[in-house]
Amino acid sequence: MTHATQALDQMRPPYSTEPGSGVYSNKLGMWVFLASDVMFFTALIGSYIVLRFGAPGEWARPGAILNVPLTGLNTFLLICSSVSMVKAYAAIADGKKYFLRKVPGKRLQDGGLKFWLLITIICGAGFVSVQVVEYIKLVGHGFTPAGYREGSLLAEHAAADPIKYGLTVAGLYGSSFFTMTGFHGFHVTCGVISMLYLYFTKVLPEKYSPQDYRGIEVIGLYWHFVDLVWIILFTIVYLI
């Protein structure tokens, strides 16, 4: 984007320095943070891979316990929020600080930063809500971090069809499922809270301008990262 390169000069430290990375500090800091977050998820996902390959039995069949269509829809919601995040970024880079505005000759109104960031927040909050509902249902069903709860409906099903429900490694399945998706959900929640904070302290008072929209770009980086992690998690936890 050409806007970004034009705006770059305004985002440098306001005193003279050596030519640094060419990226302003907040963005560089976020990239470094994301590198560390990659390592965090690597620890969790790597352990999952090691545990699953080294497990004494087969994992439960995909879809046997988890509601794949619902989560598929949820994944779509999160991808949509990434799109709206890009739209929010493009809007402020173009100087559109408003919510919605009529464009002559077009039927749809044009969305500004306030509109697209709100959409992103709603999608993110929706994703977390669906995940919470999913957790409550799973635990009610008998699927817990420790495995299949004794005496639950799920435990009965599993006893009847141990292959389909991966009875021998139920504990590992519960452990890794809840830990990985839970920490991803925690990341999404942090993102939503940060965006809400920015929305009320910076976006509504119109403090961002095409010359300085660091907060939007930085939270956008984080948001896309969280989205990317989910696509990996959805694939390896739900689909395989």
Next chain:
Amino acid sequence: MTAVAHTPTTAHHEPMSFWRKYIFSTDHKIIGIQFLFVSLFFLLVGGLLAMQIGWQLGFPGKPLPGGGILPETMVVNGVILPEYYVQLVSMHGTFMVFFAIMPLLVGVYANFLIPLKIGAHDMAFPRINMASFWLALLAGLIMTASFFVPNGPIRSGWTNYAPLAARPDLSGVTVGQMLWCVSIVVLGLSSVLGSLNYITTVINHRAPGMTWFRMPLSVWALFITAILGVLALPVLQGAAIMLLFDNVLGTHFFDPVAGGQALLSQHLFWFFGHPEVYILILPAMGMVSDIIANGSRKPIFGYHSMVFAIIGIAFLGWIVWGHHMFMSGMNPTLGSTFMVSTLLIAVPSAIKVFNWMGTMWRGNLRFHVPMLNAIGFVSMFTIGGLSGIFMAATPVDIPLHDTQFIVAHIHYVLFGGSLFALFAAITYWYPKMFGRMMSERIGKLHFFLTFIFYNMTFFPMHIIGMGGQMRRIYDPTIYDFLKPQQPLNVFISYSAFALFAVQILFAFNFLWSLKRGKKAPQNPWDDNGMEWSLPNPAPHGNWERTPNVYRGPYEFSAPEAGDKDFLPQFVKLPTDRDPVPAPLPATH
């Protein structure tokens, strides 16, 4: 992320309240000093734990002097219980590694030195910096709290191997284990926030003229260490979270009964743990390089090779973690891979040692206290490095594994290495922190006594380790084959008490000099670093106008310097041209 405002003239701030200035400070120098006091306190706690270990090994079954104040769950009739002994060992390691050495090196000196030495006004994110300190303190308090909960702190060693650490029914520790995990997760967050700050600051906030290869080696080392921290700590956080869930939620990550893998916990721990080793030594190496060049009045020998050795060590540090696990039942073929990669690390380490010697060779040596401690560092680190080669070789490691030989090795690199470097660094930058000098006489006495008692404490551990004495053993006298070595254990214990007592000299010198020390001149060590262009102590915001940098940091005895034997980085000679900074922003 919040935007951070900078103004070109930040040296004159309006007066701030005591709380803003010293407690909730965003000034990198104050945060460094906060870290200094907190981590010195935890160093003392770790030392007190070590004294109790020393008592038990030297005089098993004898009542611990002053042990009466400890509760019945730890000490019965003054005698240390086995459960308490293993807690001592575990918490000594935890406190020393996570709350003393690591914050002393990284928390204190990365915060204090990086902006001063690269000519920056502050860190890139001062408020994140403050959060990093308060999170570290919180983590320390959580860890300390585990002494006061039922069943006490962890009993599984500072490494927390599963399944012992993962199963409360095996370890007998419930709350203490959870507190350990929570504390480590908080500490990891603190480290990551601190490290991303250091990385961003070094990359983006160097003063004009401070090119990459004009950075002092201390900044290079702290920068590389920050990269290690940002990538290693999250892995430990992940491991600690899994361990926490195993304890609290009943998950089965590390429980072999339910299909989990105990070995996985070791892999995760050491995948973090080996880079951690270099987090604990690289900053020490960097600061020692600065001090040795200063004390030798010569440019550092092989500056570029020093930089690449740091980078090489940091890179190799990622592929050697398996050498902690030769005896774990890991695939032996994989073991030989780890052996080769570990032996490779000797190459950059030796480059550094030879460069330090090359720097001192035919130098105009000044044996001030920092220099003495720095030389102590080089010699002790060499011994520790050589014993490391023993253990890197699988066949030699098999009999040595889990013996006192390992204990000797870790203390030669962490105490003889990092802690001597810290004595050097504290003395060296004390005037910059507090505006006064530490006493030279007490400092020298402290160095020589520490050096002697330190070697008397830890060198015999090599011998008893080869004799087969296991580490973390509660009572060596119950084994017949260890009985002949018991006099050495007694000798070690007496030496350790003396070593601890000598540290009173340091504590006295440190505290006394705060108020009574000699007023420091602006450049007390005749050094070249950017920090000495400022008054002692430096004001909030450091420089009024961003300084220019004209040369590298090691121009000692340069002919251009005239009658002096040093040429600071900030001095402009008539032949020097002003550096060309990146264009300033049009508006702000």
